[in-house]
Amino acid sequence: MFLRQLDLTTALRPSLYDDESLLFVQDGVGLYEGKFKIPNYQNGHAYLTSHRVCYVDNGEPRKFSVAVDLKEIERTEFYAGFLKSSAKITLFPKAKRSGPQLRSPQPKYASPMDGLVRSGTSTPRSIPQSPAPARDVSATWICPICGLSNMVPSNFDPSTANQHTPLPPCQACGIKPPLALIIKASIAAMSNRPAAGTPAAPIPQSSTGTDYFPGKGTPNGRAGPNQCPRCTFENYPSMTTCEICGASLIARSTEPSTPAQGMQRPESPGPSLGSSILDDETIETIKLSFRAGGEKQFQDKLKTALTQRKWLLQSAPPVPRPDLSPMQPSFHASPAEPAQPSPSQQRMIGIAGLERRGAELRQNNQTVIGTAFEDLEALMTSAKEVIAMADEFAKQSGNDTADARSILSDSASALGLVTTKDMLGTGSQAETLYITELSRNLAEFLTDDRRGLLRKEGGIMSLVDLWAVFNRTRNGIELISPLDFEKAAVKWDDLHLPIRLRRFKSGLLAVQERSRTDEKTIASLLAWLREPQFAFPPPEDDTLGQTFGRGVTAQQTAERFGWSVGVATEELEMAEEMGAVCRDQCLDGIRFWENHFMRILGGQVDPAQMMNELRI
Template sequence: MEQAFEPLVVTPALRPTLRNQEPIVVVQNHVGLYEGNRKDPHHNDGSLYLTPLRLLYVDRVNPHTRSLSLDLAQVKTAVAQAGFLTSSPKAVLTLRPKSMTAGDAPLSTATTSSIDWQCRICRHDNSGAAVKCTLCGVTRPPIAAGDPSAPLTALACPACTFHNHLSMRDCELCGSPLRPAFGPPPTAPPASISPLPSDLLVKLSFRGGGSTSFFTALQTALREAAWARRPDPAPLPAAPTPTRAVGGISQIVSRVDASHRATDDTLTAAFQDLDALQAMAHEMVRLAGTLATKAGPASAPTDGSDTGNLKHWLFSLGIDSPVTKDTAGAAYHSELAKELEEFLDPVLARVGGILALVDVYCLFNRARGVALVSPEDIYKACTLFDTQGLSLRLRPFSSGLLAVQSIDLSDAVVAQRFCQYLQTFGAMTAVELASYEQMATPLVHELLLIVEERGDICRDDSLEGLKFYPNRFPEMALDGAV
């Protein structure tokens, strides 16, 4: 498999690392890889991502060591293969050798006898030397003379055009003589002549469905060939065409047509500006990340300084290549969970490791721009944090409040932090503590109740409101005051 694919680096959320201006077109889970007709046991189940430039395979068992990438420029042909009985539907890719570029034409259209042929009945792939299908026994159909898929080392019958093995003197299908028409069998090329690099055959096995939509998107990406496109120069505005003054109805119609053309030109120019803005969106996000990294953690985004304000604005920029239902399909919620982890990791580091789900919804949709996500989809994605092996958890509280919490944040850590505030500033309400913690007040109230159940703090419920104090009763009991 190393002959065709290259190693792929994945993010901490187990998503592929994308290049600049490389959006994800479609995602499909439960995909296995074949090298020729041999199943690859090390790449038997994974998620397959399609972008305009590459095929990206993220292995489910060992994503950091077995994930692979394949440039679409290396794909020569792509053929869909239907499933049969226990065989899953597949996409058969013929790849150019890595020594050949996408623009190089093959030196010969002939192939060797090891090329597969597909049975017209059961769609099973057979070796080039097989006369009958090894699965159902149907005879191989005749191959027309001059067919580029005909093997070099086969003899075509002059009567029925069936290709026979070199050792045959008579046609195996119709019995016509072969030698008089073709002479002695061809000899192997001299050892001094180096053979041409042969094409590689890779199969993508779709064991979880979705082969049709994925193959359609793959054909579209190969046809558009985004890796070979270059931006076209902007067309020069056409010179206005002088019009001859016409009276009556003709003049009115001409004015209406001219007004429509002017409107169309205005809309075209506006959409060109919008397309240019969208084309630069990925570069803007990359630049924002670079600037935020250079700014460093010296100042928080809310400290009021210029650097803090800059980091806050950079945080509000869009998400590069957002996950959508059209691109992810059945894997939408699992991919959305991974994108949520990538987005929330730096956010939770600033807000104490926990954030109310309603705040997650607002912040996440603000960063996605126009590709908004419904509350139900965000909730379903958050419930998959545990099953996907991510570093976040969805935590429900007794009041019904839901929050997204880092797996490293425990109740003991929260209790220690809250007790430190109370020992430093004295009795505090949930509103006062929320201003120090940069959290929502309902979330701080729920956490205070949990810390109270632990026995670390105690309450004073009076007309002035509910206040919490450090729990001194254990110390007083040791001193004999109680």
């Protein structure tokens, strides 16, 4: 399981582990398995964290998002791109089994019987998966631009192909080949096939080598010379590609050792590839294709992350403090270290012992602070300790106000969660990416249950207030400009985040949960307005209230729902616009009442009816 299912936050960003931190984000990224695109995973964001590489699809993020744990990556490979082919970073998984020989053989290994029945050049082991297209896998076409020989896709049928048939671009230069070239190539291959091996023939022809045949091949090594199926050069047995023409030899091999994807790949560039990509044990490599740039920074940061191996620290004990002077042995006094100091410490009792302990504590704190503030990197890594210490200090000094506490927790989460401009690359795409990331960031900030920001504000707050609150949590670094902030807020709709930006009639911008619709607001307003009508026991002196409910000012509404007065006014006017309430302008201001106009008399009223009414 190289690819893992990815949990997303409400803002559709990967939800990070406790110690995980976000390092880099890039959009316009597609995924490849081996050499082939994985369907549905072709347009998304790549998030590099200290623990993982995540892909989050732009279209259906909940469905098509995967992550690769950095600890499972053996090595990476960088490809700078060529002509129309985008830059790519290849991730090679670590071998699951003991050696590279037995990487993931089990499900693809077919019984020798299969090989007996359907031997020949059509590969024995691919048959169980897709028996229908027994097309020649060795059909190749030579790119007219760069001269690389590419495989003809297995689902390409020369008899039905036309201009609209999607053609794979050259794997080296990314230029699509002319249709005629591919047709020619595949026809040539098909006509060659009987010569190479008859499907019915129980024994493959000697020209293609005996080792194609599973029944005869030894499971763990190749006995005979490794002959190239394309140019017939006899390679050294352990070669995986032909030394002369570069054709893959793995595809021809019969050993279970090398993974079957060599076989599988030509067979499956179609939709079948993506169907169970998550469970696929045999993923050879995962490629990230950077269509919108950013690959260099991604590669740099990926390398750093792979070197740092932060995941090892996930549950590791705190970093040892070797700098401590031998004065304080008790700090890392381990059972294995029972030497001189401990008895000396034991002897310290009474006042002297207490003083000694105090001195040790101070010294320790000094060291932590000293190392932590050496540079920002160090601060990030020792953030946990510093925060714990700050907490401790706050407790000791006794001025543990709620404010200080909340700022502390804010700063703690701010260290891990926030996308800053330097996490993103440069270029024209970077700006929009920054905005979308900021937008997601904001959505996370608002929906964070620990903070309950929106709830405190009655479910709605003005954008300006949010801007102030948000910037305060950033503690004076990486502040957001109002312009960026507004742009990010506008993006919520496009990104399908659970927060929405509302523009009231007056132009006031407010932030609201998406689930809180106008209808719900109106319903709660009306319920409140109607209260006097259902008061029990009915108050004697309030006939007006019994008939029409209550009339409220914006001020009262603001108090009742915990909104700001501006928001309350806007909500009331929205309700008025919808026809749910109506206004009563009198000397002491505007009051809003439930709209009884629409209900007083249904239909067209004629005076005669009115007259009748009056006589009752």
